[in-house]
Amino acid sequence: MSDHSLQTSAQPIAAPEPLEQALALQSRMPLVRIGEALLALGFVDERQLGDALARQTQERHLPLGELLVMSQAISRQQLEQALVHKMGFPVVDAGRFPVEADAIREVPVAQAQRLCALPLMVRGHRLIVALEDPSARMVIDELEHCTALKVVPVLALTGTLRPAIVQTYVGTGTTTTPAQPTAQPAADDGLDQPASVIASRLIERIIADTRSGAVTHVHVESDGTDLPLTVRARRGGVLVPYARLPAACRDPLVEQLKAMAQLDRGERTQPQVGLIEPADGDEHPPLQVTTIPTVGGQEDVVVRRRTRPRLRALTDLGLTALNLAAYTAAIEHASGLVLCVGPEASGRTTTMHAALAHLNTPERKIWTAEQSVEIIQRGVRQMQVRGSGEPSALSALRAIAQADADVVMVDELDDRRAARLVVDLAASGVLVLAAMTGSSACGAVSRLMSMGIDGDSLADALRGVLDQRMVRRLCPHCMxxxxxxxxxxxxxxxxxxxxxxxxxxxxxxxxxxxxxxxxxxxxxxxxxxxxxxAVGCPHCDGTGYRGHIGVHEWTEVDRQVLKRLQTTTQIDLPRLQGxxxxxxxxxxxxxxxxxxxxxxxxxxxxxxxx
Known part of the structure; x- marks a missing residue:
């Protein structure tokens, strides 16, 4: 950004259109934390910043910039200069800005005074708010929880904010009796609107955040008919507060989500799963809506984005060089069974599709039997099977056995007859990649043997077992x-x-x-x-983590090991490998x-x- 554009963005703004332009300009700036901005300007040194960060662990309600001002490490003017010139926050003359009535209705006067926040205007699902410190995360979170809107903070010109709050709310005829500070927002903050309107607005925000990737899951939790409705979201792998609405919003919110997902709105005793499909021409993925009955006749709702996992190369999975070489050698055999074991959401499907991509050549015929087809590969013939009903994994495997397959992939091997058929295929010249839910390679092999598969047949077929888990990867920008x-x-x-x-x-x-x-x-x-x-920064939404990486253990199993396993309990396969x-x-x-x-x-x- 040029010095001219920075200077322009620092001029006090007193009209909606210039403010929208300044916000658009800010969105194109690189993300910078307030501590980094102050260091870059030379306003603080490493020691002062470290002391403030240590103090912030004890006083989490205070933003870092405010702590530095209170400790007299920097002045208020220096903080504002960093917010404007390094972080790009527009400066608004709160006393002259024409505040929109729709924005005022979103934030009650008591909350505006307590947080020292002036709502300026509403644009779609965004609420633009003037603050003394637009980096104050706790203030922004509370406003978002109470308004069900995405809050976009801007910097109020020094000395204009508090008088503007009084003047604005007096002008609307709203009482301005100061509210006492509270640890939690009142249950009815910002909720003097019809419950259906609040529910609709929250749904708009949920859809926008899940589609953008800001959150992966949104949990609507009902604790009782007379208690406020709690909404939490999974951000960076961690559940965090998302919204808190009055009890009156519960039924409109749940019913609207059910209707959008084409579920039975009258069904409250059975779980239901549906999809909110994107509009025609909209390339966003669908959102999955799951309703689950809970005690007391209540229903919880979970909304998640049905994103397709990205097809990865074997070298991108986090395998060590030795594990990569061993796993690659196993899947390059013309026949045999290669298992991938782990709990739910451990990346097993991603691993097996990476293996299929490695094997996917014109000389091979590859079939899959998948309960959920999340990765589509050109040249791979993929069948979607059902956990119950037809086509089942067993019927699909029976058909594939007659379809001249070179490679077969099964994303969940949990049926006794399907397991026997998989071992027979692997022993008859077909390479089979199969996933099993389990906690160890030993448990997976023992489970196959408990399904009636004898040790000799399994020894002839089994090439090895890849046990894997997923952990969150540290954000490289702030670790x-x-x-x-x-x-x-x-x-x-x-x-x-x-x-x-x-x-x-x-x-x-x-x-x-x-x-x-x-x-x-x-x-x-x-x-x-x-x-x-993990520290947290704007790149990782404050969690300290970005993405996931696999953790693996490769185990090779031979006939001698299986024979010992048949007579041994409570032992790990690596102990038996020699x-x-x-x-x-x-x-x-x-x-x-x-x-x-x-x-x-x-x-x-x-x-x-x-």
């Missing part, structure tokens, strides 16, 4: 390294060595025997091992992803106890 203390390193070392001992290796690799020395060589910086932390290889266990792979800065210890704790 922060800090030296690991002795307690952190000891916890990681104990977890690493515990998995090393589980392999039963008579001659463990050097990094298993002394992982700290290996880590210092491989990952140390100036003789120090660092641990990454001499250990350089391949890592699931926990060890996760630890290395921490040390390389891909994820955090907290994420790894969710899949293996450290």
């Amino acid at each position: 922060r390294w800090s030296p690991a203390d002795g307690g952190q390193l000891e916890s990681l070392r104990v977890a690493w060595c515990a998995d090393s001992r589980a392999t039963g290796s008579p001659a463990p690799a050097q990094r298993d025997h002394d992982p700290l020395a290996h880590w210092l060589i491989e990952y140390g910086r100036n003789g120090v091992i660092g641990i990454p932390a 001499p250990a290889t350089e391949r890592l266990s699931l926990c060890q792979d996760a630890i290395e992803k921490v040390l390389t800065g891909m994820t955090t210890v907290a994420e790894v704790n969710a899949i293996c106890n450290i």
Whole structure:
């Protein structure tokens, strides 16, 4: 952005059209955090910023800029200069701006005075609001929760905001008795409109946010007929407050969502699943609406975007070099069974489609039997099957067995007869990729044997098992390294060595025997091992994470292992594999992803106890 455009955007604005132009200009600026802006302008140094960030952990209700002003590290004018020139916030002369009546109706006077916020205008599902500090996230969140609109903050010209709030609301005949500060917004803040109108506006916001990717899921939760309606959203993998509406909005909101998803509005005792289809010519994906009855005759609703997972290459899955080589070798066999095991939402379908993309050549005929066709590949013949009813996975596999297949993929192997047919196909010259829901490779193999598949048949067919999990990937824009203390390193070392001992290796690799020395060589910086932390920035919507990455363990199973497994319980397959290889266990792979800065210890704790 040129100096001229910056200077133009810094001029006080007193009309809607210039404000819209300034906001459009701001949307094209790179995202900058207030701390980075103040550092770039030389208003604070690293020590002052670090002290303010530490204090903010104790006083989360205060934005960082306000804390720096209160500590006299910077002046109010310096804060405003950073907000304008580095973050691009338009400056509005609140005393001269013609506030729109629709905007005033969105925010009650008590809330406007308590938050020191002046609603200026409404544009679609956006509410433009003048604030003393437009980086104050908690103020913005409260306004969004109470108005069900996306709040776009702008900077009020110094000294104009509070008088403008009084003048604006007096002009509308609204009482201006100051409200006492409260920890939570009142249940009826901003909700003096008809319940159906509020519900419609919230649905517009839900659709806009899910389609844009700002949130992945929206949960409408009913706790009782007389209690406020709670709405939460999953943002960056974490559930956060999204809206809080009065009880009167419950039925209109649920009924409108049901109608849009073409569900039975009178059905309250059975779960229902439907789609909100985009309008003709709209390229956005559909939204899935799931209604679930809860106790007391209530219904919860979950809205999520039905995005198609992106087709990835095998090299983009996060596999280590050794795991990648072993898995690639297994799927390049002309026949055999290769299992992918993990819980729901662990990326199994993405992994198997990456394998199919690797194998997809004109010389191969590839069939799939999928309960949900989320990735479409040209050259792959894909069938959608049903969990109950026809076509089932079994009937699809029976047809595929007669269809001259070279490669078959099954996205959920949970039927006894289908499992037997898969093993027969794998033993008869077809390569089969199959996914199973489970917590370990051992559990998946044991489950197949419990389905009546004998060990010899399974040994002839099974090439190996890829056990995988998903963890959130750190945002590269804001992740922060800090030296690991002795307690952190000891916890990681104990977890690493515990998995090393589980392999039963008579001659463990050097990094298993002394992982700290290996880590210092491989990952140390100036003789120090660092641990990454999630911070949060506009690029990751304040969560500290962007996207996901896989954590894997590859296990090869032979006839001897299966025979021992038939007479052994409560044991892991790696313990039965004989001499250990350089391949890592699931926990060890996760630890290395921490040390390389891909994820955090907290994420790894969710899949293996450290």
